Amino acid sequence: MQRDWIAPPAAGLALRLAGLRKQFGARTVLDGIAIDVDPGQFVAIVGRSGCGKSTLLRLLAGLDVPTAGELQLGGAPAAARRDDVRMMFQEARLLPWRTVLQNVQLGLADGHASARARDALAQVGLADRANDWPSVLSGGQRQRVALARALVHRPRLLLLDEPLGALDALTRIEMQRLIESVWRELRFTAVLVTHDVAEAVALADRVLLVEDGRITLDEPVALARPRAHGSAGFAQLEGRVLGRVLGETSRASGKAPSRMAA
Amino acid sequence: MRAPLPGWRAIAPWIVPLAILLAWEASSRTGWLSVRILPEPLAVATAFWHLLTSGTLVNDVAISTGRALGGLAIGGGLGLVLGLLTGTFRSAETLLDTTLQMIRNVPALALIPLVILWFGIDETAKLFLVAIGVFFPIYLNTYHGIRAVDAGLIEMARSYGLQGWALYREVILPGALPSILVGLRFSLGLMWVLLIVAETISAQSGIGYMTMNAREFLQTDVVLVGVLLYALLGKLADLVARGLERRFLRWNPAYLGTPA
Secondary structure, three states: OOOOOOOOOOOOOOEEEEEEEEEEOOEEEEEEEEEEEOOOOEEEEEOOOOOOHHHHHHHHHOOOOOOEEEEEEOOEEHHHHHHHEEEEOOOOOOOOOOOHHHHHOOOOOOOOHHHHHHHHHHHOOOHHHOOOOHHHOOHHHHHHHHHHHHHOOOOOEEEEEOOOOOOOHHHHHHHHHHHHHHHHHHOOEEEEEOOOHHHHHHHOOEEEEEEOOEEEEEEEOOOOOOOOOOOHHHHHHHHHHHHHHHOOOOOOOOOOOOOOOO | OOOOOOOHHHHHHHHHHHHHHHHHHHHHHOOOOOOOOOOOHHHHHHHHHHHHHHOHHHHHHHHHHHHHHHHHHHHHHHHHHHHHHHHHOHHHHHHHHHHHHHHHOOOHHHHHHHHHHHHOOOHHHHHHHHHHHHHHHHHHHHHHHHHOOOHHHHHHHHHOOOOHHHHHHHHHHHHHHHHHHHHHHHHHHHHHHHHHHHHHHOOOOOHHHHHHHHHHOOOHHHHHHHHHHHHHHHHHHHHHHHHHHHHHOOOOHHHOOOOO
């Protein structure tokens, strides 16, 4: 059987953010964000809740529009790349009235939609649940369906908004491994927002810390994959980033003043 | 207490109705209960049979059902369309919702004198009354159903490239459907109530006409046949509504069945 619906893997998108600012009314949520991300890189964004990290992701997804600044995906404005960008949300957001397979097919127009969706389901290990309703799946299974729904579009940029936050510890590790393996296979650019520093260090090539609407840490993760949570290098890096998140170590001079209006 | 016998659960709910029926039959036969007040159950059954075989019953039921469904189609259809409109478009809500909420507080039955003045006592009056009555449950539930669709799902669908009619068909309508069906079920109940009133006031055909006619000739058995028919049709409408919910809300954990 010729599987001609499988497109050749598209390269990841490069991200270029410069002087990016986002205001909601008088409240500045993000200010002076400048990041360059190479195609295929896995970036994790960590920070306390309310620091603006989710807003940053929503700007990348085109769900919100920046107030000022430059936001380019693969050398084009974000609006022109919407079909190359897919997002996984905190909740799976599956349509309860569609079966698992129909959910994965959402937004697929071509004649091979069903076959492609089955392939994507197989990729996340849920081929046998294709005809079930989402309501009978566990939380972890729902997020795997959401991942399949994103992958079936062959995204060149995958945005992950704390998709594993609500899962139990074991399911979380399973999902992290799954995400890492599909990322290594498909080579899309990935941006993961998480409050879990260990998760960021386990998955990312680079960890960014957002504090008060600014990026205050840009830490490369040079550990070999697959990464073992217990290794010394892992623990040291995790400790360092966590210390910064918690504000325990002294901040770089002159950086990170509080920019947020009360 | 000892465990009840297996068949007990199936039989028990019918013991009291059966006992009432027997007591009724017995008191009619002994002459203790006047036929003017209540005919014996057997007489009701015989009257039913006679009406059925003579064809008048089928005719009257068909006419009443036609009126009920006609009113439902008009009132329910309008309620659905306006509910979709005000639920979907902020401007339509601003323009129409206050007016509709004010009209909602007028009981449909209070309009009867006006309706008779406007339409006389012909078919239009009956259709109008039923339509007015069924309009609001469907309108309100459609409006709230659309408004209550999970914003997260809409955002997700938008980010997956759905917009316009596709977004409406795939996300908003299915999301509002449980609420719309609740409205339909309320409407089906109201539909018969309003039709009974309309037919009792004035009619030249239909179940209401049959019972009012029978009253004039003191045919209490026929009156009872009419009452039972209304009960039966009401129950039937409820079964249809449940069937629709079972069919269209299969995905809902409350109705969970196997996917088609």
